[in-house]
Amino acid sequence: MQQAKIGRLLVVGVGLIGGSFALALKAARACREVIGVTSGRNTCDEAKRLGIVDRASVCLEEVLPQLEPGDLVFVAVPTLAVESVFVQLKRYLPAGVTVTDGASVKGSVVRAAEAVWGGVPSFLVPGHPIAGSERSGVTAARDDLYRDHRIILTPLEDTGVDHLRRVEQVWQAVGAEVLKMPVEEHDEVLAATSHLPHVIAFSLVDTLAHDAENENIFRYAAGGFRDFTRIASSDPVMWRDIMLANREAILKAIDLYSLNLSSLRGAIAAGDSGALMGVFTRAKAARDYFTKMLAKQAYSDSMQAQEITFIAQPANAVNGKLRVPGDKSMSHRSIMLGSLAEGVTEVEGFLEGEDALATLQAFRDMGVVIEGPDNGRVVIHGVGLRGLKAPSGPLYLGNSGTSMRLLAGLLAGQRFDVTLTGDESLSKRPMNRVANPLRDMGANIETGPEGRPPLIIKGGSPMKGLHYPLPMASAQVKSAVLLAGLYAEGRTSTVEPAPTRDHTERMLQGFGYAVSRDGPEAALDGNGALKSCRIDVPADISSAAFFMVAASISPGSDIVLEHVGINPTRDGVINILRAMGGDIELLNTREVGGEPVADIRVRYAPLRGIRIPEEQVPLAIDEFPALFVAAACAQGETVLTGAEELRVKESDRIQAMADGMVALGVTARATADGIVIQGAEAARVFAGGTVDSLGDHRIAMAFAVASLRAKDTIRILHCANVATSFPNFAELATGVGLKLQLA
Ligand SMILES: O=C(O)C1=C[C@@H](OP(=O)(O)O)[C@@H](O)[C@H](O)C1
Numbered sequence: 001m002q003q004a005k006i007g008r009l010l011v012v013g014v015g016l017i018g019g020s021f022a023l024a025l026k027a028a029r030a031c032r033e034v035i036g037v038t039s040g041r042n043t044c045d046e047a048k049r050l051g052i053v054d055r056a057s058v059c060l061e062e063v064l065p066q067l068e069p070g071d072l073v074f075v076a077v078p079t080l081a082v083e084s085v086f087v088q089l090k091r092y093l094p095a096g097v098t099v100t101d102g103a104s105v106k107g108s109v110v111r112a113a114e115a116v117w118g119g120v121p122s123f124l125v126p127g128h129p130i131a132g133s134e135r136s137g138v139t140a141a142r143d144d145l146y147r148d149h150r151i152i153l154t155p156l157e158d159t160g161v162d163h164l165r166r167v168e169q170v171w172q173a174v175g176a177e178v179l180k181m182p183v184e185e186h187d188e189v190l191a192a193t194s195h196l197p198h199v200i201a202f203s204l205v206d207t208l209a210h211d212a213e214n215e216n217i218f219r220y221a222a223g224g225f226r227d228f229t230r231i232a233s234s235d236p237v238m239w240r241d242i243m244l245a246n247r248e249a250i251l252k253a254i255d256l257y258s259l260n261l262s263s264l265r266g267a268i269a270a271g272d273s274g275a276l277m278g279v280f281t282r283a284k285a286a287r288d289y290f291t292k293m294l295a296k297q298a299y300s301d302s303m304q305a306q307e308i309t310f311i312a313q314p315a316n317a318v319n320g321k322l323r324v325p326g327d328k329s330m331s332h333r334s335i336m337l338g339s340l341a342e343g344v345t346e347v348e349g350f351l352e353g354e355d356a357l358a359t360l361q362a363f364r365d366m367g368v369v370i371e372g373p374d375n376g377r378v379v380i381h382g383v384g385l386r387g388l389k390a391p392s393g394p395l396y397l398g399n400s401g402t403s404m405r406l407l408a409g410l411l412a413g414q415r416f417d418v419t420l421t422g423d424e425s426l427s428k429r430p431m432n433r434v435a436n437p438l439r440d441m442g443a444n445i446e447t448g449p450e451g452r453p454p455l456i457i458k459g460g461s462p463m464k465g466l467h468y469p470l471p472m473a474s475a476q477v478k479s480a481v482l483l484a485g486l487y488a489e490g491r492t493s494t495v496e497p498a499p500t501r502d503h504t505e506r507m508l509q510g511f512g513y514a515v516s517r518d519g520p521e522a523a524l525d526g527n528g529a530l531k532s533c534r535i536d537v538p539a540d541i542s543s544a545a546f547f548m549v550a551a552s553i554s555p556g557s558d559i560v561l562e563h564v565g566i567n568p569t570r571d572g573v574i575n576i577l578r579a580m581g582g583d584i585e586l587l588n589t590r591e592v593g594g595e596p597v598a599d600i601r602v603r604y605a606p607l608r609g610i611r612i613p614e615e616q617v618p619l620a621i622d623e624f625p626a627l628f629v630a631a632a633c634a635q636g637e638t639v640l641t642g643a644e645e646l647r648v649k650e651s652d653r654i655q656a657m658a659d660g661m662v663a664l665g666v667t668a669r670a671t672a673d674g675i676v677i678q679g680a681e682a683a684r685v686f687a688g689g690t691v692d693s694l695g696d697h698r699i700a701m702a703f704a705v706a707s708l709r710a711k712d713t714i715r716i717l718h719c720a721n722v723a724t725s726f727p728n729f730a731e732l733a734t735g736v737g738l739k740l741q742l743a
């Protein structure tokens with residue numbers, strides 16, 4: 001049985017909010033008695049009959065003196081009636097009793113307290129449950145109204161620590177999540193998210209109800225009207241009070257909304273289809289995002305937002321045909337170049353993973369109309385090289401290094417200022433590798449300490465072409481410089497120390513922008529134009545790699561990966577697995593939209609350890625976590641060198657994989673620029689155990705694949721970011737034979 005959190009509960013106002021609190025506390029056995037105070041005898045009787053209160057009274061001053069230290073008073077009357085309750089509390093409330101409230105406006109509660117006590121007393125903890133319904137009154141009370149809902153408390157400087165803790169504990173006892181916020185912030189947030197929608201719903205219904213045609217309007221009103229206006233059935237007194245109590249913040253919200261409504265009116269009047277699509281696609285994306293957040297699915301803000309653990313039980317083989325999601329690198333670039341093109345670009349096969357969605361959202365935030373994604377289809381209404389608009393706030397790029405580095409280049413030559421931010425992992429990644437050459441081109445860019453994000457880019461800097469020999473083999477750096485070159489005076493060229501993925505060069509050419517390529521050098525002239533086109537994004541070889549390794553290490557496996565991009569700057573995983581003895585066949589090889597594509601058949605074959613040729617490293621840079629699992633299952637030693645770049649990915653992938661493999665009983669030793677792995681021939685190479693993916697999608701998926709040769713269950717921590725590159729990994733993996741569960 002749950003321990004009582006408080007002594008007695010006195011609910012002042014036994015309606016939906018107060019009554020539900022009383023019922024929930026009783027259900028949680030968090031208090032020993034509930035006393036209700038209501039304004040009418042009938043409500044008292046009803047509250048007792050419904051079992052909401054143990055006893056009830058219409059007279060607050062009669063009940064208050066009976067309270068003792070440790071008891072709690074919950075004031076749940078309409079906002080403007082709070083002050084009269086406080087007057088009584090001042091006279092009759094015994095010391096040691098805690099008071100909280102449920103009013104929707106906190107500024108007015110604080111003002112009422114100041115009027116009565118001359119300040120906010122330490123025992124008063126203003127609060128607001130973000131739960132409710134259009135129903136009101138004692139009969140609407142429910143014991144689960146607050147379960148999984150948020151409660152905002154707005155404690156003040158003088159609020160007593162014990163009182164605050166008591167209020168927090170009772171809300172938690174009824175299953176609510178407690179947040180804290182300053183009073184002013186609460187009132188502004190609520191004005192926008194709750195009070196304004198009520199104003200609009202009341203006003204819409206009132207407008208239509210007074211129309212001469214109202215009968216027809218209500219008779220034929222379809223689902224939309226019903227959904228939209230549900231809240232106009234709410235309690236008028238409560239809402240009148242809220243409007244008066246939070247007047248300033250609500251007026252601000254109404255003014256902003258009126259401005260937007262009148263510009264939407266203007267767009268409709270002018271037949272401006274672009275402006276209408278802009279508003280509607282942005283709003284749809286925002287609404288979908290919000291639905292995903294409520295469903296606790298990640299979207300651009302994954303690591304902190306949720307915890308996912310993979311539980312991978314030993315499995316035997318993978319079999320079947322599957323198409324993994326679209327290529328991440330190409331998906332990013334399709335949005336970037338489509339936005340800068342003139343005309344409408346249609347993309348098929350777009351990766352609906354968080355990284356690519358972060359890029360998409362960034363361009364929406366800069367005024368580009370983008371329809372979709374809808375089953376991998378995206379339609380981008382390009383604005384031309386000079387058509388981006390200043391975003392209203394920082395561009396948040398989640399976990400995506402590619403988004404931040406390529407955008408840095410593309411935005412360095414704009415006329416507006418912009419700040420690029422990211423999640424905890426991205427905020428630790430080095431950005432001077434792009435900031436330095438961009439500064440050499442004339443850009444004004446500041447980074448955080450040690451060259452880490454955020455990137456603060458000041459617009460209006462004239463850019464000039466640069467010849468840039470890259471200090472490291474990085475497609476992101478190469479692309480950032482070339483994209484900045486689009487805005488530079490004269491010619492910009494890059495020379496890479498080893499071939500890296502060339503999607504930027506290929507796709508620019510697909511958009512009709514001339515890029516000259518000569519061995520390691522790529523060059524373009526600034527101030528040209530991109531012409532819209534169609535893009536077919538093939539399946540991502542980096543995602544396919546997990547299944548290539550899965551099939552290679554588990555006897556009896558035979559798998560076909562359909563429509564995979566096999567660009568020669570990305571095919572290191574095929575070359576390395578083949579060198580280890582892997583059985584990989586490329587079927588139906590073809591060219592789609594300027595990129596080579598094939599169906600890849602992989603069958604089990606015994607692998608042997610190798611010294612991985614350094615020239616393969618950039619061609620397989622993202623596939624090493626999976627390849628290390630293959631190495632652990634190969635006969636003999638595998639040695640990787642020249643791969644120090646792996647240390648600055650979403651995690652330090654050398655250390656993360658070495659630690660995880662050692663935890664699973666494999667002999668692996670991290671070196672400064674690689675790893676040495678002793679392969680084992682046993683049927684079950686990996687012991688069971690727990691490994692930490694450190695929030696790195698590729699580490700998480702690699703250890704899931706290891707379960708095919710594991711003795712016991714592998715638990716993989718912090719796997720939410722798998723959604724950045726491969727949102728349906730678990731579903732596809734279990735479909736072909738892995739035994740993977742999410743917890
Ligand atoms: O340009 C790209 O799309 C990418 C380049 C690579 O990064 P580096 O350029 O840092 O090697 C790769 O690791 C990343 O996943 C995607």
Ligand SMILES: C=C(OP(=O)(O)O)C(=O)O
Pocket residue numbers: 328355399400401402403622649650698725
């Ligand atoms: C390194 C990766 O991506 P990014 O640099 O875009 O975060 C990756 O996907 O493995």
